Amino acid sequence: MNLTLKVWRQNGPADSGRMVTYQVEDVSPDMSFLEMLDVLNERLILEGDDPVAFDHDCREGICGMCGMVINGVAHGEQRATTTCQLHMRHFKDGDTVTIEPWRAAPFPVVKDLVVDRGAFDRIIQAGGFISVPAGSAPDAHSIPVKKENADDAFDAATCIGCGACVAACPNGSASLFTAAKITHLGLLPQGQPERDSRVVAMVEQMDLEGFGGCTNTGECTAVCPKGISLDVISQMNRDYLKAAN
Amino acid sequence: MVTPRTTPPKAQKTPKRPGRQGLSGFLRSSNGKKAVMAVSGAVLVLFLIGHMVGNLKIFLGEGTFNSYAEWLRTVGEPALPARTMLTLTEIVLALAVIAHMWSAVSLARRAAKARPVKYAARRKSQANGYVVHTMRYGGVIIVLFVVWHLLDLTFGAVNPKGYDATPYDRVVAGFDPSRWWVTAFYVVALVMVGLHLRHGLWSAFQTLGLANGRARHLLNVGAAVLSTLLVLGFLAVPLAVMIGAVK
Numbered sequence A: 001m002n003l004t005l006k007v008w009r010q011n012g013p014a015d016s017g018r019m020v021t022y023q024v025e026d027v028s029p030d031m032s033f034l035e036m037l038d039v040l041n042e043r044l045i046l047e048g049d050d051p052v053a054f055d056h057d058c059r060e061g062i063c064g065m066c067g068m069v070i071n072g073v074a075h076g077e078q079r080a081t082t083t084c085q086l087h088m089r090h091f092k093d094g095d096t097v098t099i100e101p102w103r104a105a106p107f108p109v110v111k112d113l114v115v116d117r118g119a120f121d122r123i124i125q126a127g128g129f130i131s132v133p134a135g136s137a138p139d140a141h142s143i144p145v146k147k148e149n150a151d152d153a154f155d156a157a158t159c160i161g162c163g164a165c166v167a168a169c170p171n172g173s174a175s176l177f178t179a180a181k182i183t184h185l186g187l188l189p190q191g192q193p194e195r196d197s198r199v200v201a202m203v204e205q206m207d208l209e210g211f212g213g214c215t216n217t218g219e220c221t222a223v224c225p226k227g228i229s230l231d232v233i234s235q236m237n238r239d240y241l242k243a244a245n
Numbered sequence B: 001m002v003t004p005r006t007t008p009p010k011a012q013k014t015p016k017r018p019g020r021q022g023l024s025g026f027l028r029s030s031n032g033k034k035a036v037m038a039v040s041g042a043v044l045v046l047f048l049i050g051h052m053v054g055n056l057k058i059f060l061g062e063g064t065f066n067s068y069a070e071w072l073r074t075v076g077e078p079a080l081p082a083r084t085m086l087t088l089t090e091i092v093l094a095l096a097v098i099a100h101m102w103s104a105v106s107l108a109r110r111a112a113k114a115r116p117v118k119y120a121a122r123r124k125s126q127a128n129g130y131v132v133h134t135m136r137y138g139g140v141i142i143v144l145f146v147v148w149h150l151l152d153l154t155f156g157a158v159n160p161k162g163y164d165a166t167p168y169d170r171v172v173a174g175f176d177p178s179r180w181w182v183t184a185f186y187v188v189a190l191v192m193v194g195l196h197l198r199h200g201l202w203s204a205f206q207t208l209g210l211a212n213g214r215a216r217h218l219l220n221v222g223a224a225v226l227s228t229l230l231v232l233g234f235l236a237v238p239l240a241v242m243i244g245a246v247k
Helices: A033-046 A118-127 A147-157 A164-168 A175-186 A195-208 A219-223 A231-244 B022-028 B030-060 B062-074 B084-114 B131-154 B167-174 B177-207 B214-242
Strands: A003-009 A018-024 A096-100 A109-111
Touching: A018 A033, A118 A175, A118 A195, A147 A175, A164 A175, A164 A219, A175 A195, A175 A219, A175 A231, A195 A231, A195 B030, A231 B030, A231 B177, B022 B030, B030 B062, B030 B084, B030 B177, B030 B214, B062 B084, B062 B167, B084 B131, B131 B167, B131 B177, B167 B214, B177 B214
Parallel strands: A003 A096
Antiparallel strands: A003 A018
16 A cells, blocks of 8 residues: 655754655554654655654563654554554555654654653653562562452553553643552552552652643543553552641 | 772762652642643532532422522521621632643643744644533633633622622523623533543542542543533533523
Protein backbone atom coordinates (compact mmCIF):
# COMPACT_ATOMS: atom_id res chain seq x y z
CA MET A 1 0.00 0.00 0.00
CA ASN A 2 0.99 3.61 -0.50
CA LEU A 3 0.68 6.22 2.21
CA THR A 4 1.07 9.96 2.57
CA LEU A 5 2.80 10.84 5.83
CA LYS A 6 2.68 14.25 7.46
CA VAL A 7 5.53 14.13 9.93
CA TRP A 8 6.64 16.66 12.53
CA ARG A 9 10.25 17.64 11.75
CA GLN A 10 12.24 19.66 14.25
CA ASN A 11 16.03 19.89 14.11
CA GLY A 12 16.51 20.45 17.81
CA PRO A 13 14.99 21.93 20.95
CA ALA A 14 15.57 25.50 19.69
CA ASP A 15 14.10 24.91 16.22
CA SER A 16 10.47 25.89 15.79
CA GLY A 17 9.60 22.78 13.75
CA ARG A 18 7.13 22.12 10.95
CA MET A 19 5.02 19.38 9.37
CA VAL A 20 6.69 17.80 6.32
CA THR A 21 4.84 15.58 3.83
CA TYR A 22 6.40 12.33 2.58
CA GLN A 23 5.13 9.61 0.27
CA VAL A 24 5.86 6.03 1.33
CA GLU A 25 5.33 3.32 -1.27
CA ASP A 26 4.99 -0.47 -1.13
CA VAL A 27 4.21 -0.63 2.56
CA SER A 28 3.47 -4.20 3.61
CA PRO A 29 0.40 -4.67 5.85
CA ASP A 30 2.56 -6.94 8.03
CA MET A 31 4.99 -4.16 8.88
CA SER A 32 4.82 -2.48 12.25
CA PHE A 33 4.37 1.28 12.28
CA LEU A 34 8.04 1.72 13.22
CA GLU A 35 9.17 -0.59 10.39
CA MET A 36 7.18 1.59 8.01
CA LEU A 37 9.12 4.59 9.35
CA ASP A 38 12.37 2.58 8.95
CA VAL A 39 11.52 2.19 5.26
CA LEU A 40 11.00 5.94 4.98
CA ASN A 41 14.26 6.61 6.84
CA GLU A 42 16.33 4.26 4.65
CA ARG A 43 15.11 6.15 1.61
CA LEU A 44 15.78 9.52 3.25
CA ILE A 45 19.34 8.40 4.07
CA LEU A 46 19.93 7.22 0.49
CA GLU A 47 18.66 10.56 -0.75
CA GLY A 48 21.05 12.33 1.60
CA ASP A 49 18.29 13.65 3.85
CA ASP A 50 18.16 13.57 7.61
CA PRO A 51 16.15 10.52 8.79
CA VAL A 52 13.12 11.08 11.03
CA ALA A 53 14.26 10.66 14.63
CA PHE A 54 11.99 8.58 16.88
CA ASP A 55 12.45 6.71 20.15
CA HIS A 56 12.29 2.92 20.18
CA ASP A 57 13.99 0.02 21.87
CA CYS A 58 12.44 -3.40 22.44
CA ARG A 59 9.85 -3.18 19.66
CA GLU A 60 7.74 -5.73 21.49
CA GLY A 61 5.53 -3.42 23.50
CA ILE A 62 7.18 -3.71 26.91
CA CYS A 63 9.91 -1.09 27.21
CA GLY A 64 7.93 2.13 26.95
CA MET A 65 10.41 3.89 24.68
CA CYS A 66 8.35 4.33 21.54
CA GLY A 67 5.35 6.52 21.19
CA MET A 68 3.98 9.10 18.80
CA VAL A 69 0.64 10.71 18.20
CA ILE A 70 -0.80 9.09 15.08
CA ASN A 71 -3.75 10.86 13.47
CA GLY A 72 -4.38 12.66 16.74
CA VAL A 73 -4.33 9.56 18.94
CA ALA A 74 -1.41 8.56 21.16
CA HIS A 75 -0.01 5.22 19.88
CA GLY A 76 -2.71 5.26 17.16
CA GLU A 77 -6.32 4.19 17.35
CA GLN A 78 -5.63 0.51 18.08
CA ARG A 79 -6.46 0.02 21.75
CA ALA A 80 -3.93 -1.22 24.34
CA THR A 81 -1.14 -1.18 21.77
CA THR A 82 2.22 0.58 21.69
CA THR A 83 3.32 2.24 18.45
CA CYS A 84 5.82 -0.57 17.79
CA GLN A 85 3.04 -3.16 18.04
CA LEU A 86 0.68 -1.21 15.79
CA HIS A 87 0.61 -2.88 12.39
CA MET A 88 0.07 -1.31 9.01
CA ARG A 89 -2.89 -3.61 8.29
CA HIS A 90 -4.96 -1.14 10.33
CA PHE A 91 -4.38 1.48 7.63
CA LYS A 92 -5.78 1.66 4.12
CA ASP A 93 -4.00 2.22 0.81
CA GLY A 94 -3.94 5.93 0.06
CA ASP A 95 -4.38 7.01 3.71
CA THR A 96 -2.84 10.23 4.94
CA VAL A 97 -1.24 9.68 8.33
CA THR A 98 -0.30 12.57 10.61
CA ILE A 99 2.57 11.81 12.99
CA GLU A 100 3.44 14.14 15.87
CA PRO A 101 5.48 13.91 19.06
CA TRP A 102 3.92 13.86 22.54
CA ARG A 103 2.87 17.46 23.15
CA ALA A 104 3.45 18.71 26.69
CA ALA A 105 5.57 21.46 28.17
CA PRO A 106 7.29 19.00 30.57
CA PHE A 107 8.18 16.81 27.56
CA PRO A 108 10.33 19.14 25.42
CA VAL A 109 11.04 17.93 21.89
CA VAL A 110 14.65 16.77 21.50
CA LYS A 111 14.41 16.16 17.75
CA ASP A 112 11.52 15.33 15.40
CA LEU A 113 9.39 12.78 17.27
CA VAL A 114 11.76 12.31 20.23
CA VAL A 115 10.77 14.01 23.48
CA ASP A 116 12.65 14.24 26.76
CA ARG A 117 10.69 12.30 29.37
CA GLY A 118 13.10 13.10 32.20
CA ALA A 119 10.14 14.62 34.06
CA PHE A 120 8.85 11.07 34.66
CA ASP A 121 12.23 10.04 36.10
CA ARG A 122 12.14 12.98 38.49
CA ILE A 123 8.63 12.04 39.64
CA ILE A 124 9.95 8.55 40.42
CA GLN A 125 13.00 10.00 42.17
CA ALA A 126 10.68 12.07 44.37
CA GLY A 127 9.22 8.96 45.99
CA GLY A 128 8.53 6.10 43.60
CA PHE A 129 10.68 3.62 45.51
CA ILE A 130 10.94 1.81 48.86
CA SER A 131 13.84 2.63 51.19
CA VAL A 132 14.59 -0.78 52.60
CA PRO A 133 17.62 -2.96 51.90
CA ALA A 134 15.89 -5.32 49.53
CA GLY A 135 18.59 -7.96 49.27
CA SER A 136 17.70 -10.99 47.24
CA ALA A 137 14.10 -11.71 46.42
CA PRO A 138 12.28 -13.05 49.51
CA ASP A 139 10.25 -16.22 49.41
CA ALA A 140 6.96 -15.48 47.73
CA HIS A 141 4.95 -16.44 50.83
CA SER A 142 7.17 -14.83 53.48
CA ILE A 143 4.96 -11.71 53.70
CA PRO A 144 1.30 -12.49 53.08
CA VAL A 145 -0.44 -10.14 50.63
CA LYS A 146 -4.14 -10.24 49.90
CA LYS A 147 -4.84 -11.66 46.46
CA GLU A 148 -6.86 -8.59 45.36
CA ASN A 149 -4.08 -6.25 46.49
CA ALA A 150 -1.45 -8.31 44.72
CA ASP A 151 -3.54 -8.28 41.54
CA ASP A 152 -4.23 -4.53 41.69
CA ALA A 153 -0.60 -3.73 42.52
CA PHE A 154 0.54 -5.85 39.61
CA ASP A 155 -1.95 -4.20 37.23
CA ALA A 156 -0.61 -0.80 38.28
CA ALA A 157 2.98 -2.02 37.98
CA THR A 158 2.48 -2.88 34.30
CA CYS A 159 2.83 0.86 33.51
CA ILE A 160 5.78 1.20 31.15
CA GLY A 161 6.08 4.98 31.54
CA CYS A 162 5.67 5.68 27.82
CA GLY A 163 3.91 9.01 28.41
CA ALA A 164 0.86 8.36 26.19
CA CYS A 165 -1.39 9.37 29.11
CA VAL A 166 0.17 12.84 29.14
CA ALA A 167 0.01 13.11 25.35
CA ALA A 168 -3.68 12.19 25.28
CA CYS A 169 -4.82 14.24 28.26
CA PRO A 170 -6.45 17.54 27.27
CA ASN A 171 -4.83 18.98 30.40
CA GLY A 172 -1.39 17.47 29.80
CA SER A 173 -1.72 15.71 33.16
CA ALA A 174 0.65 12.98 34.35
CA SER A 175 -1.87 11.68 36.87
CA LEU A 176 -2.25 8.20 35.38
CA PHE A 177 1.50 7.58 35.38
CA THR A 178 2.08 9.02 38.87
CA ALA A 179 -0.98 7.27 40.29
CA ALA A 180 0.05 3.92 38.79
CA LYS A 181 3.38 4.10 40.64
CA ILE A 182 1.74 5.27 43.87
CA THR A 183 -0.85 2.48 43.70
CA HIS A 184 1.70 -0.17 42.79
CA LEU A 185 3.81 0.58 45.90
CA GLY A 186 0.97 1.70 48.17
CA LEU A 187 -0.93 -1.59 47.96
CA LEU A 188 2.02 -3.75 49.01
CA PRO A 189 3.40 -4.18 52.56
CA GLN A 190 6.86 -3.00 51.51
CA GLY A 191 5.41 0.33 50.40
CA GLN A 192 3.58 1.15 53.65
CA PRO A 193 6.27 3.00 55.67
CA GLU A 194 6.59 5.74 53.06
CA ARG A 195 3.04 5.65 51.76
CA ASP A 196 2.05 9.13 53.02
CA SER A 197 5.29 10.96 52.24
CA ARG A 198 5.47 9.24 48.84
CA VAL A 199 2.12 10.44 47.54
CA VAL A 200 2.70 14.02 48.69
CA ALA A 201 6.22 14.17 47.26
CA MET A 202 5.28 12.60 43.93
CA VAL A 203 2.21 14.81 43.44
CA GLU A 204 4.32 17.84 44.35
CA GLN A 205 6.98 16.85 41.81
CA MET A 206 4.32 16.19 39.17
CA ASP A 207 3.02 19.74 39.69
CA LEU A 208 6.55 21.22 39.75
CA GLU A 209 7.32 19.65 36.39
CA GLY A 210 4.43 21.61 34.91
CA PHE A 211 1.96 18.82 34.18
CA GLY A 212 -1.70 19.82 34.24
CA GLY A 213 -4.32 18.66 36.71
CA CYS A 214 -6.63 15.69 36.19
CA THR A 215 -10.25 16.39 35.22
CA ASN A 216 -11.21 12.71 34.96
CA THR A 217 -11.78 12.78 31.21
CA GLY A 218 -10.53 9.20 30.88
CA GLU A 219 -8.57 9.96 27.69
CA CYS A 220 -5.42 8.58 29.38
CA THR A 221 -6.75 5.16 30.21
CA ALA A 222 -8.29 4.88 26.73
CA VAL A 223 -4.89 5.21 25.01
CA CYS A 224 -2.78 3.48 27.68
CA PRO A 225 -1.02 0.53 26.01
CA LYS A 226 -1.23 -1.33 29.32
CA GLY A 227 -4.86 -0.39 30.00
CA ILE A 228 -4.06 1.15 33.40
CA SER A 229 -7.44 1.94 34.98
CA LEU A 230 -8.71 5.23 36.38
CA ASP A 231 -8.88 3.29 39.66
CA VAL A 232 -5.26 4.20 40.28
CA ILE A 233 -6.07 7.93 40.09
CA SER A 234 -8.89 7.44 42.59
CA GLN A 235 -6.40 5.61 44.84
CA MET A 236 -3.84 8.41 44.47
CA ASN A 237 -6.50 11.02 45.31
CA ARG A 238 -7.58 9.09 48.37
CA ASP A 239 -3.99 8.61 49.59
CA TYR A 240 -3.21 12.25 48.94
CA LEU A 241 -6.21 13.57 50.86
CA LYS A 242 -5.38 11.25 53.75
CA ALA A 243 -1.69 12.20 53.77
CA ALA A 244 -2.01 15.92 53.22
CA ASN A 245 -4.53 16.60 55.98
CA MET B 1 39.04 -2.74 61.02
CA VAL B 2 36.39 -0.67 62.74
CA THR B 3 37.54 2.71 64.01
CA PRO B 4 35.53 3.95 66.96
CA ARG B 5 33.50 6.98 66.20
CA THR B 6 35.08 10.05 67.83
CA THR B 7 32.38 12.59 67.15
CA PRO B 8 28.70 11.87 67.58
CA PRO B 9 26.72 11.88 64.35
CA LYS B 10 25.46 15.31 63.46
CA ALA B 11 21.96 15.83 64.72
CA GLN B 12 19.67 15.63 61.74
CA LYS B 13 17.30 18.48 61.33
CA THR B 14 13.94 17.04 62.28
CA PRO B 15 12.38 16.14 58.98
CA LYS B 16 9.08 17.70 58.14
CA ARG B 17 6.41 15.33 59.34
CA PRO B 18 5.90 13.32 56.21
CA GLY B 19 2.81 14.27 54.36
CA ARG B 20 2.18 17.54 56.17
CA GLN B 21 2.37 20.54 53.93
CA GLY B 22 -0.15 23.02 55.28
CA LEU B 23 -3.26 24.49 53.75
CA SER B 24 -1.46 26.76 51.28
CA GLY B 25 0.56 23.84 49.91
CA PHE B 26 -2.62 21.82 49.65
CA LEU B 27 -4.41 24.56 47.73
CA ARG B 28 -1.43 25.06 45.42
CA SER B 29 -1.33 21.38 44.47
CA SER B 30 -3.39 20.17 41.55
CA ASN B 31 -4.94 17.50 43.78
CA GLY B 32 -5.91 20.09 46.37
CA LYS B 33 -7.57 22.29 43.75
CA LYS B 34 -9.48 19.26 42.48
CA ALA B 35 -10.71 18.50 46.00
CA VAL B 36 -11.97 22.10 46.29
CA MET B 37 -13.74 21.61 42.96
CA ALA B 38 -15.36 18.37 44.14
CA VAL B 39 -16.53 19.62 47.52
CA SER B 40 -17.87 22.96 46.22
CA GLY B 41 -19.58 21.09 43.39
CA ALA B 42 -21.22 18.74 45.89
CA VAL B 43 -22.62 21.73 47.82
CA LEU B 44 -24.07 23.12 44.59
CA VAL B 45 -25.61 19.77 43.64
CA LEU B 46 -27.33 19.49 47.03
CA PHE B 47 -28.72 22.98 46.47
CA LEU B 48 -29.92 22.05 42.97
CA ILE B 49 -31.86 19.07 44.34
CA GLY B 50 -33.60 21.30 46.88
CA HIS B 51 -34.19 23.98 44.25
CA MET B 52 -35.82 21.50 41.89
CA VAL B 53 -38.11 20.11 44.58
CA GLY B 54 -39.15 23.67 45.44
CA ASN B 55 -39.82 24.48 41.78
CA LEU B 56 -42.08 21.47 41.35
CA LYS B 57 -44.38 22.84 44.06
CA ILE B 58 -45.74 25.13 41.34
CA PHE B 59 -47.77 22.14 40.12
CA LEU B 60 -49.52 22.07 43.53
CA GLY B 61 -51.01 25.47 42.85
CA GLU B 62 -50.30 29.15 43.21
CA GLY B 63 -50.98 29.25 46.96
CA THR B 64 -48.62 26.36 47.79
CA PHE B 65 -45.84 27.79 45.63
CA ASN B 66 -46.07 31.29 47.06
CA SER B 67 -46.34 30.11 50.67
CA TYR B 68 -43.30 27.86 50.12
CA ALA B 69 -41.37 30.90 48.88
CA GLU B 70 -42.55 32.79 51.95
CA TRP B 71 -41.55 29.89 54.22
CA LEU B 72 -37.99 30.05 52.82
CA ARG B 73 -37.83 33.63 54.14
CA THR B 74 -39.44 32.98 57.50
CA VAL B 75 -38.13 29.51 58.45
CA GLY B 76 -36.72 29.53 61.96
CA GLU B 77 -38.79 32.48 63.11
CA PRO B 78 -39.26 33.62 65.75
CA ALA B 79 -36.12 31.95 67.16
CA LEU B 80 -34.13 33.43 64.29
CA PRO B 81 -34.58 36.79 62.57
CA ALA B 82 -36.29 36.79 59.18
CA ARG B 83 -34.23 35.54 56.23
CA THR B 84 -31.60 33.93 58.47
CA MET B 85 -31.67 30.55 56.77
CA LEU B 86 -31.99 32.09 53.33
CA THR B 87 -29.05 34.45 53.91
CA LEU B 88 -26.89 31.64 55.26
CA THR B 89 -27.75 29.52 52.23
CA GLU B 90 -26.90 32.41 49.92
CA ILE B 91 -23.53 32.91 51.60
CA VAL B 92 -22.66 29.22 51.41
CA LEU B 93 -23.73 29.11 47.75
CA ALA B 94 -21.74 32.21 46.87
CA LEU B 95 -18.64 30.76 48.55
CA ALA B 96 -19.16 27.44 46.76
CA VAL B 97 -19.51 29.17 43.38
CA ILE B 98 -16.38 31.25 44.00
CA ALA B 99 -14.38 28.20 45.13
CA HIS B 100 -15.64 26.15 42.16
CA MET B 101 -14.70 28.89 39.69
CA TRP B 102 -11.35 29.54 41.35
CA SER B 103 -10.31 25.89 41.06
CA ALA B 104 -11.67 25.68 37.49
CA VAL B 105 -9.76 28.77 36.37
CA SER B 106 -6.51 27.78 38.05
CA LEU B 107 -6.69 24.22 36.71
CA ALA B 108 -7.54 25.51 33.22
CA ARG B 109 -4.56 27.87 33.32
CA ARG B 110 -2.30 25.05 34.50
CA ALA B 111 -3.62 22.88 31.66
CA ALA B 112 -3.02 25.61 29.07
CA LYS B 113 0.57 25.97 30.25
CA ALA B 114 1.10 22.22 30.16
CA ARG B 115 0.35 22.09 26.42
CA PRO B 116 1.77 25.19 24.74
CA VAL B 117 2.01 23.50 21.31
CA LYS B 118 -1.28 22.10 20.03
CA TYR B 119 -1.65 18.99 17.92
CA ALA B 120 -1.94 19.51 14.18
CA ALA B 121 -4.26 16.54 13.74
CA ARG B 122 -7.79 16.90 14.98
CA ARG B 123 -7.91 14.83 18.13
CA LYS B 124 -10.69 12.32 18.41
CA SER B 125 -11.94 11.62 21.92
CA GLN B 126 -10.98 8.07 22.80
CA ALA B 127 -12.88 8.14 26.08
CA ASN B 128 -16.58 7.95 26.81
CA GLY B 129 -18.03 10.59 24.59
CA TYR B 130 -17.87 14.30 24.24
CA VAL B 131 -19.57 15.35 27.47
CA VAL B 132 -16.36 15.51 29.49
CA HIS B 133 -14.96 18.08 27.09
CA THR B 134 -17.86 20.52 27.61
CA MET B 135 -17.03 21.23 31.25
CA ARG B 136 -15.14 24.48 30.76
CA TYR B 137 -17.23 26.30 28.16
CA GLY B 138 -20.32 24.67 29.63
CA GLY B 139 -19.41 26.18 32.98
CA VAL B 140 -19.14 29.64 31.41
CA ILE B 141 -22.60 29.25 29.83
CA ILE B 142 -23.99 28.14 33.19
CA VAL B 143 -22.50 31.18 34.97
CA LEU B 144 -24.03 33.55 32.39
CA PHE B 145 -27.33 31.72 32.82
CA VAL B 146 -27.18 32.05 36.61
CA VAL B 147 -26.63 35.80 36.27
CA TRP B 148 -29.67 36.12 33.98
CA HIS B 149 -31.71 33.77 36.17
CA LEU B 150 -31.04 35.88 39.30
CA LEU B 151 -31.89 39.11 37.44
CA ASP B 152 -35.05 37.47 36.11
CA LEU B 153 -36.65 35.57 38.98
CA THR B 154 -34.79 36.70 42.11
CA PHE B 155 -34.39 40.45 41.59
CA GLY B 156 -37.09 40.81 38.95
CA ALA B 157 -34.92 43.28 37.04
CA VAL B 158 -35.51 41.66 33.66
CA ASN B 159 -38.88 40.14 34.57
CA PRO B 160 -42.05 41.72 33.07
CA LYS B 161 -43.76 41.69 36.52
CA GLY B 162 -40.78 43.08 38.44
CA TYR B 163 -39.62 42.54 42.02
CA ASP B 164 -42.90 43.31 43.74
CA ALA B 165 -44.95 40.58 42.06
CA THR B 166 -45.46 37.21 43.76
CA PRO B 167 -43.00 34.44 42.84
CA TYR B 168 -45.78 32.60 41.02
CA ASP B 169 -46.65 35.62 38.87
CA ARG B 170 -43.00 36.21 38.06
CA VAL B 171 -42.59 32.62 36.86
CA VAL B 172 -45.74 32.70 34.74
CA ALA B 173 -44.86 36.09 33.22
CA GLY B 174 -41.18 35.18 32.74
CA PHE B 175 -41.90 32.11 30.64
CA ASP B 176 -44.81 33.60 28.72
CA PRO B 177 -44.90 32.23 25.14
CA SER B 178 -44.22 35.76 23.87
CA ARG B 179 -40.84 35.52 25.61
CA TRP B 180 -40.02 32.22 23.92
CA TRP B 181 -36.36 33.23 23.56
CA VAL B 182 -36.01 33.33 27.36
CA THR B 183 -37.45 29.85 27.61
CA ALA B 184 -35.14 28.69 24.81
CA PHE B 185 -32.13 30.08 26.69
CA TYR B 186 -33.29 28.28 29.85
CA VAL B 187 -33.59 25.01 27.94
CA VAL B 188 -30.09 25.32 26.46
CA ALA B 189 -28.58 26.30 29.81
CA LEU B 190 -30.35 23.50 31.68
CA VAL B 191 -29.17 20.93 29.17
CA MET B 192 -25.68 22.33 29.76
CA VAL B 193 -26.18 21.93 33.52
CA GLY B 194 -27.22 18.33 32.85
CA LEU B 195 -24.08 17.62 30.82
CA HIS B 196 -21.97 19.32 33.48
CA LEU B 197 -23.48 17.09 36.15
CA ARG B 198 -23.25 13.99 33.98
CA HIS B 199 -19.47 14.27 34.28
CA GLY B 200 -19.26 16.25 37.52
CA LEU B 201 -21.33 13.96 39.73
CA TRP B 202 -19.17 10.85 39.45
CA SER B 203 -16.03 12.91 38.90
CA ALA B 204 -16.34 14.43 42.37
CA PHE B 205 -16.28 10.96 43.90
CA GLN B 206 -13.27 10.03 41.76
CA THR B 207 -11.45 13.17 42.90
CA LEU B 208 -12.16 12.39 46.55
CA GLY B 209 -10.84 8.86 46.01
CA LEU B 210 -14.16 7.11 46.43
CA ALA B 211 -14.59 5.67 42.95
CA ASN B 212 -12.62 2.44 42.84
CA GLY B 213 -13.63 -0.45 40.61
CA ARG B 214 -17.28 -1.41 40.86
CA ALA B 215 -18.10 1.82 42.66
CA ARG B 216 -17.19 3.79 39.54
CA HIS B 217 -19.66 1.85 37.43
CA LEU B 218 -22.45 2.51 39.93
CA LEU B 219 -21.47 6.18 40.24
CA ASN B 220 -21.49 6.50 36.47
CA VAL B 221 -25.00 5.10 36.21
CA GLY B 222 -26.07 7.20 39.20
CA ALA B 223 -24.65 10.34 37.58
CA ALA B 224 -26.56 9.66 34.36
CA VAL B 225 -29.83 9.06 36.23
CA LEU B 226 -29.57 11.99 38.64
CA SER B 227 -28.45 14.48 35.99
CA THR B 228 -31.34 13.42 33.71
CA LEU B 229 -33.87 13.69 36.56
CA LEU B 230 -32.58 17.14 37.51
CA VAL B 231 -32.79 18.44 33.95
CA LEU B 232 -36.29 17.05 33.46
CA GLY B 233 -37.41 18.42 36.83
CA PHE B 234 -36.07 21.88 36.06
CA LEU B 235 -37.40 21.91 32.48
CA ALA B 236 -40.88 20.89 33.62
CA VAL B 237 -41.73 24.35 34.97
CA PRO B 238 -40.79 26.63 32.04
CA LEU B 239 -42.23 24.15 29.54
CA ALA B 240 -45.47 23.83 31.53
CA VAL B 241 -45.85 27.64 31.46
CA MET B 242 -44.98 27.68 27.77
CA ILE B 243 -47.76 25.24 26.86
CA GLY B 244 -50.21 26.88 29.25
CA ALA B 245 -50.45 24.06 31.79
CA VAL B 246 -49.40 26.54 34.47
CA LYS B 247 -50.91 30.00 34.13
